Amino acid sequence: MTDRSPTPPDRTGVIRAATLDLALEVGFNRLSIEAVAARAGVGKHTIYRRWPSKGALFMDAVLSANPPALEYPDTGDIEADLRTQVHAAIDLVGKPPFGPLYRALLGEAQHDPDIAAAVNERFIGPQTQRTIARLEAARDQGQIAEDYDLSLAMDMWSGPLYYRFLVTQEPVTHEHADRVLAALLAGMRPRDQR
Amino acid sequence: MTDRSPTPPDRTGVIRAATLDLALEVGFNRLSIEAVAARAGVGKHTIYRRWPSKGALFMDAVLSANPPALEYPDTGDIEADLRTQVHAAIDLVGKPPFGPLYRALLGEAQHDPDIAAAVNERFIGPQTQRTIARLEAARDQGQIAEDYDLSLAMDMWSGPLYYRFLVTQEPVTHEHADRVLAALLAGMRPRDQR
DNA sequence: ACTATATCGGCACGGCACGTGCCGTTGCAT
DNA sequence: ATGCAACGGCACGTGCCGTGCCGATATAGT
Known part of the structure; x- marks a missing residue:
């Protein structure tokens, strides 16, 4: 069994966080993968290996942000x-x-x-x-x-x-x-x- | 009377048309002002003199396309x-x-x-x-x-x-x-x- | 008719980000 | 100990950005 180590350096998470940070600072249009890599302390390859484009990276970062689930109560009304x-x-x-x-x-x-x-x-x-x-x-x-x-x-x-x-x-x-x-x-x- | 010549070379219109042409061909993301200038047979200055950005140019080109007015009839129903x-x-x-x-x-x-x-x-x-x-x-x-x-x-x-x-x-x-x-x-x- | 001014197409420039190689390192799995 | 995959860093060629300069053309003012 290839048991993955318990705390692998989570590049994916770091990159997603850096992406959202920068997107909030400069907006999507001025967001660049270079800047994300620099902010995340990561090589560009490490990003391109995971996502095919800036849009895909941004989409994944936003959708992985795990906002509080928008559940419905059921009080009967x-x-x-x-x-x-x-x-x-x-x-x-x-x-x-x-x-x-x-x-x-x-x-x-x-x-x-x-x-x-x-x-x-x-x-x-x-x-x-x-x-x-x-x-x-x-x-x-x-x-x-x-x-x-x-x-x-x-x-x-x-x-x-x-x-x-x-x-x-x-x-x-x-x-x-x-x-x-x-x-x-x-x-x-x-x-x-x- | 400043009588304009009968057919002033309508750069603005030519540029708008080239913008829509190219946008339909390659999509907005891959649209470039350089390509618009080339397609329109126009210097880049002539574009930048009229619109401040690619987005503004595209917006104006689309909204000036004059689609058939979406008027409402009034038949009483x-x-x-x-x-x-x-x-x-x-x-x-x-x-x-x-x-x-x-x-x-x-x-x-x-x-x-x-x-x-x-x-x-x-x-x-x-x-x-x-x-x-x-x-x-x-x-x-x-x-x-x-x-x-x-x-x-x-x-x-x-x-x-x-x-x-x-x-x-x-x-x-x-x-x-x-x-x-x-x-x-x-x-x-x-x-x-x- | 002559001149000043504005606009033009063309060209070149520095700058930035792209996407892709290569290199030496690290760290886990055998 | 060894193999291997992923890594950070660096450099490269490419495309487009936005701007400056040039000479040509055409209009407006005198």
């Missing part, structure tokens, strides 16, 4: 639970360090399909599944109409928030999310509850 | 009119040449606040105003509840489509937009019509 979760998400994404990093990551995803795919696989997809699972529970409890398409609901719930974040770049506030949520749920309840 | 307009928008943005250019532009807007501001001022803002104007007309005709916040409606209408376009990068189809529209309007109608 779908509106309250979605609100609780989205407030946490807004607090995370709306300010440094994660906010600007995540914005830059989604920006780069527009230029590189591989990055877009990775972001969806590693972050958006799991988050979508959690959301839909919570919506399904609400539907089973009769808080959402039986025939409502939950993947459509997902688009209509996340969409307006990302629209503000990425397109108009107005601040995404708790209040804004609350208003979107109220309007959305108004159209989702079973007919006899409207 | 808000759902039909929004559908007509969004189908045209989807056909425009969903495929080359405008689709990839617009995606790259919004990507770059995540790295450069100036570009984000310009996109909003020159494209998103006017489009928002047209949409809200059409929604106001519908509200005046009693098709939308009096107290519905139309700027919220704007976020909830554009958001899910941009979410697909920029985040999940699933294809934005007419059918998807139709379903969003139907769900959205279900929550917007005056109460006695629900």
Whole structure:
């Protein structure tokens, strides 16, 4: 058995940390692999051996940053639970360090399909599944109409928030999310509850 | 009268065209001002004199491309009119040449606040105003509840489509937009019509 | 008609980051 | 003890950056 030593000098982690440091300091556009190598105290090969490009390195660094998981509570009240979760998400994404990093990551995803795919696989997809699972529970409890398409609901719930974040770049506030949520749920309840 | 010659060599236009050509060929990341200058048959100074950066040049080139204006008809049926307009928008943005250019532009807007501001001022803002104007007309005709916040409606209408376009990068189809529209309007109608 | 001024294409420059070699070293696995 | 893979450091050629200078051209003012 090739038992790996318990504390291998974790170059990968050091490089990821240096990448995020520098990205926050100078922005993605001015981020260079040379500077990352210097900051991390590492040869360039050690970076190129692990990631094929600056974009891939940055994507991996951001997605490995392990922000607090955006889980949903289940108190039995779908509106309250979605609100609780989205407030946490807004607090995370709306300010440094994660906010600007995540914005830059989604920006780069527009230029590189591989990055877009990775972001969806590693972050958006799991988050979508959690959301839909919570919506399904609400539907089973009769808080959402039986025939409502939950993947459509997902688009209509996340969409307006990302629209503000990425397109108009107005601040995404708790209040804004609350208003979107109220309007959305108004159209989702079973007919006899409207 | 400073009568300009009948055919002034329109460097600005030539440079914009070369920029879009090259951007479609190699993508924004590999676009270089040197290549644009060569393609346009122009000195680099002539570009730097007009635009401060590659991003600014690209932004201006895309936004000056004058796609067919995405106007709203007013047949008196808000759902039909929004559908007509969004189908045209989807056909425009969903495929080359405008689709990839617009995606790259919004990507770059995540790295450069100036570009984000310009996109909003020159494209998103006017489009928002047209949409809200059409929604106001519908509200005046009693098709939308009096107290519905139309700027919220704007976020909830554009958001899910941009979410697909920029985040999940699933294809934005007419059918998807139709379903969003139907769900959205279900929550917007005056109460006695629900 | 003559001249001043602005803009132009072309060329060259120093600087930076790219991505890839090579070299000598380190440290784990046999 | 030996083999081997990964390492840090260094150097290289390449591409593009943004700027300066040149001579040519065309317009505007006198």
